[in-house]
Amino acid sequence: MSDTVFQQCTDPACGGTADLSATAFRCPRCGGLLDVAYDWNRVPVPKSLKHFEGKWANRANPLDFSGVWRFRELLPFAPDDAIITIGEGQTLCQRADAVASYAGLNAGRLFLQYEGMNPSGSFKDNGMCAAFTHARMTGAARAACASTGNTSASLAVYCAATQLMRGVIFIGSGKISYGKLSQALEHGALTLQIHGDFDDALRRVQEVSRQLGIYLVNSVNPFRLEGQKTIMYRVLEALRWEVPDWVVVPGGNLGNVSSFAKAFGELAELGLIARVPRLAVINAAGADTFYQLYEKHGLRWNGGQFDQSKIDSYYTALDSNNRRADTLASAIEINRPVNLPKALRALDRCNGVVRSVPDAEILDAKAKIGAGGLGCEPASAASVAGLRQLVREGVIGKDERVVCILTGHVLKDSDETVAYHTADQATFDAKLGKRGVKSVAFANRAVPVPNDLAAIVKAIETHG
Numbered sequence: 001m002s003d004t005v006f007q008q009c010t011d012p013a014c015g016g017t018a019d020l021s022a023t024a025f026r027c028p029r030c031g032g033l034l035d036v037a038y039d040w041n042r043v044p045v046p047k048s049l050k051h052f053e054g055k056w057a058n059r060a061n062p063l064d065f066s067g068v069w070r071f072r073e074l075l076p077f078a079p080d081d082a083i084i085t086i087g088e089g090q091t092l093c094q095r096a097d098a099v100a101s102y103a104g105l106n107a108g109r110l111f112l113q114y115e116g117m118n119p120s121g122s123f124k125d126n127g128m129c130a131a132f133t134h135a136r137m138t139g140a141a142r143a144a145c146a147s148t149g150n151t152s153a154s155l156a157v158y159c160a161a162t163q164l165m166r167g168v169i170f171i172g173s174g175k176i177s178y179g180k181l182s183q184a185l186e187h188g189a190l191t192l193q194i195h196g197d198f199d200d201a202l203r204r205v206q207e208v209s210r211q212l213g214i215y216l217v218n219s220v221n222p223f224r225l226e227g228q229k230t231i232m233y234r235v236l237e238a239l240r241w242e243v244p245d246w247v248v249v250p251g252g253n254l255g256n257v258s259s260f261a262k263a264f265g266e267l268a269e270l271g272l273i274a275r276v277p278r279l280a281v282i283n284a285a286g287a288d289t290f291y292q293l294y295e296k297h298g299l300r301w302n303g304g305q306f307d308q309s310k311i312d313s314y315y316t317a318l319d320s321n322n323r324r325a326d327t328l329a330s331a332i333e334i335n336r337p338v339n340l341p342k343a344l345r346a347l348d349r350c351n352g353v354v355r356s357v358p359d360a361e362i363l364d365a366k367a368k369i370g371a372g373g374l375g376c377e378p379a380s381a382a383s384v385a386g387l388r389q390l391v392r393e394g395v396i397g398k399d400e401r402v403v404c405i406l407t408g409h410v411l412k413d414s415d416e417t418v419a420y421h422t423a424d425q426a427t428f429d430a431k432l433g434k435r436g437v438k439s440v441a442f443a444n445r446a447v448p449v450p451n452d453l454a455a456i457v458k459a460i461e462t463h464g
């Protein structure tokens with residue numbers, strides 16, 4: 001085993017390790033989650049984060065152009081010649097005063113980290129290029145994932161762009177937006193529609209990957225999370241290397257929050273930042289296992305000795321009440337988040353909180369984000385809806401500096417956007433009303449006009 005880079009059990013009491021090249025992504029000793037671990041004394045680490053600004057001058061090198069790999073000294077598990085990049089991570093961190101005002105923050109205090117600009121339109125590409133790199137290092141011929149849509153879109157894009165592996169995708173039936181499904185199909189991945197939801201599909205893909213030796217790219221794969229750390233490096237870079245007070249992120253399978261805390265924990269350990277930000281994870285109310293367990297049942301990391309019986313009895317109750325995850329924010333429609341232990345550790349490290357927001361507030365926040373100039377999908381807007389709630393509660397102060405992560409592009413789920421803005425009664429009732437959405441407060445309705453010059457002029461003067 002390389003003693004510089006290896007995989008390490010997240011449970012400090014277990015201490016199990018696996019080789020860098022292992023692909024089971026479970027601790028061989030206890031079956032728990034693994035981290036990618038480095039002996040930082042043996043890898044060269046820059047003395048200051050400003051070092052990374054120098055990479056901009058070297059953009060002709062694809063590794064320095066990539067918004068992931070230009071930080072490769074902070075995820076040093078692959079030699080340069082093994083690295084896979086398709087130009088991911090060219091993203092924006094934009095000051096958003098109009099959205100700040102909606103959320104209750106003062107001007108200049110809110111920044112939106114827009115991950116929709118990635119090649120497949122979501123943050124997943126940050127992790128996929130890292131997983132693909134590891135897969136290539138291990139000689140994999142096929143890669144698989146279960147997905148609510150974005151992981152599968154990303155996998156399909158990387159398979160098509162690199163021609164290195166065959167992609168196999170597991171999706172739940174009727175649980176994926178057309179934008180995302182269209183990407184899987186267009187880019188030629190083998191797409192299996194399982195009769196069930198994401199939680200079922202994730203269970204199956206792990207079994208099948210084990211049985212057939214297919215490389216798994218879900219976020220249980222710790223190399224995915226290494227790539228996603230760079231979202232935080234780019235946030236810091238955009239803020240001139242100043243650590244924000246809060247990072248607010250939607251929570252689904254809880255990969256991002258786990259990855260972000262690892263990023264900040266390592267930077268602090270390496271002396272590259274003086275403090276870590278606080279983290280807020282936002283669940284959709286229809287899929288809020290993490291909120292329930294953390295905020296209502298008091299589940300805590302507890303140095304790795306978290307109370308598994310609280311999790312078990314929560315899941316037993318879900319099953320006996322036949323409660324399935326159910327939210328319009330389909331990307332985070334997940335009841336059994338695979339990274340739950342890592343997310344507990346993340347909140348412990350970064351003094352975190354969890355909130356749960358109803359679909360109506362997610363859709364209103366989404367419309368406000370759109371009106372502010374950045375389009376996102378419903379799951380992404382949970383971050384701003386959650387921020388608004390936390391400001392209202394006084395947990396986040398009006399003058400604190402906050403970054404919300406917009407995880408996916410607005411065109412991923414245009415059905416929801418059109419349903420919200422047209423508020424056509426039949427569509428509205430069918431899609432939104434039954435989920436308790438009573439109003440579409442910020443709907444920008446299309447104005448019907450006869451094909452007549454005077455009528456068109458009048459409509460513009462009335463509504464413009």
Ligand code: F0G
Pocket residue numbers: 122146147148149150151152219250251252253254255256257331332377379380407408
């Ligand atoms: N936002 C979007 C747009 C997502 O697609 C996802 C997860 C999340 C947030 C949640 O992130 O899992 O790190 O907490 N989508 C996965 C998928 C599950 O299959 O595409 P997380």
